[in-house]
Amino acid sequence: MSKIIEKLKYNIEDFGKTQIFLPDATRGAVRFVTTEQLKSTQTKGVVINTLHLLINIGPEKIMELGGMHRFMNWDGYILSDSGGFQVFSLLHSKKWQGKVDKDGATFRAPIDGTVHRLTPESSIDIQIALDSDVLVVLDDCRSADVTRSDAELSVDRTLQWAYRAKNHFEKKYGGFAKTKKLISAVVQGGSYDDLRIKCAQELVKIGFDGYNFGGFVVDEKGELVKDQLNVVAENTPADRFKYAMGIGKPEDILEAYRLGYNVFDTVLVTRNARHGTLYSFDKEDENYALRIKNSRYNKDLSPIDSTCDCDACKNYSRAYFHNMLKSNEASAVSLMSVHNLRFYQRWIEKISEMEMKA
Ligand SMILES: [Zn+2]
Structure with a gap:
């Protein structure tokens, strides 16, 4: 032990x-x-x-x-x-x-x-x-x-x-x-x-x-x-x-x-990724959710989150994940899971600063 x-x-x-x-x-x-x-x-x-x-x-x-x-x-x-x-x-x-x-x-x-x-x-x-x-x-x-x-x-x-x-x-x-x-x-x-x-x-x-x-x-x-x-x-x-x-x-x-x-x-963080609900600080709404299946992302070459340092955001576009998710490509699902996990870690780091502003 x-x-x-x-x-x-x-x-x-x-x-x-x-x-x-x-x-x-x-x-x-x-x-x-x-x-x-x-x-x-x-x-x-x-x-x-x-x-x-x-x-x-x-x-x-x-x-x-x-x-x-x-x-x-x-x-x-x-x-x-x-x-x-x-x-x-x-x-x-x-x-x-x-x-x-x-x-x-x-x-x-x-x-x-x-x-x-x-x-x-x-x-x-x-x-x-x-x-x-x-x-x-x-x-x-x-x-x-x-x-x-x-x-x-x-x-x-x-x-x-x-x-x-x-x-x-x-x-x-x-x-x-x-x-x-x-x-x-x-x-x-x-x-x-x-x-x-x-x-x-x-x-x-x-x-x-x-x-x-x-x-x-x-x-x-x-x-x-x-x-x-x-x-x-x-x-x-x-x-x-x-x-x-x-x-x-x-x-x-x-x-x-x-x-x-x-x-x-x-369990939501990775479950949501598998169903195409991603989190992004680029989203203005209160829950930061970005639904990648939405047709507006079909040709969107921007990353899921422009402020994120994860593998998915550094190397791939929203359009990539939108189109990969249609066929449930495992590596894309994996990258989206990594992104959501990174978002939550960044969120948890940020909440003490947000608390001070509140
Ligand atoms: Zn990311």
């Missing part, structure tokens, strides 16, 4: 001290983007998906292969989720077979029928085996329209599980001192401010390196749930990182940053 930790390019104690955007490298790859390309976008960290790695490759195999850093040749930060969000939503919606109980969840993976058990302790074991740098403890997440009584239950379980996970991390692995890994908890409570406050304050008593906003960051209209985000930010310590999980749009990242959040991730 020590060999791989030495490969980390950045100081683990600096994680989340300044704002950071982490693209989604679900199973060890950001879609259509090589690790070298990812480095070229100045990306400092990625999020990996514990559930996908558990059921597709398996944490034992990853550990045998030297952990995720070595596996994907990545020397930036790796943050892993707990696996809970996907499992619980798949079980609650009956898409997967299995059940949730007071200690976690048991479920059957549809790929090969293997039965898995996810508990506060096993989630930590899996994330350690993957050699993630920033762990997230298992929480009890519910649907966006959770009732008051279910939200109360979810907060109680989230607190018990957070306590167990932290305890397991300390006792079995020696905590940060031995592992040089950070551990973060998830604040639940749905749309009930008092429950969010209770959950945040109790988690702070247990003590974590970071606090993640759990549940849904946007409402049914796609609007950021600012009040809830604010309550959680106000009730967690200023010197710990705050992770606004899944906040996607550039302007929403800026809003959340203003509320005190500094760690961000979204």
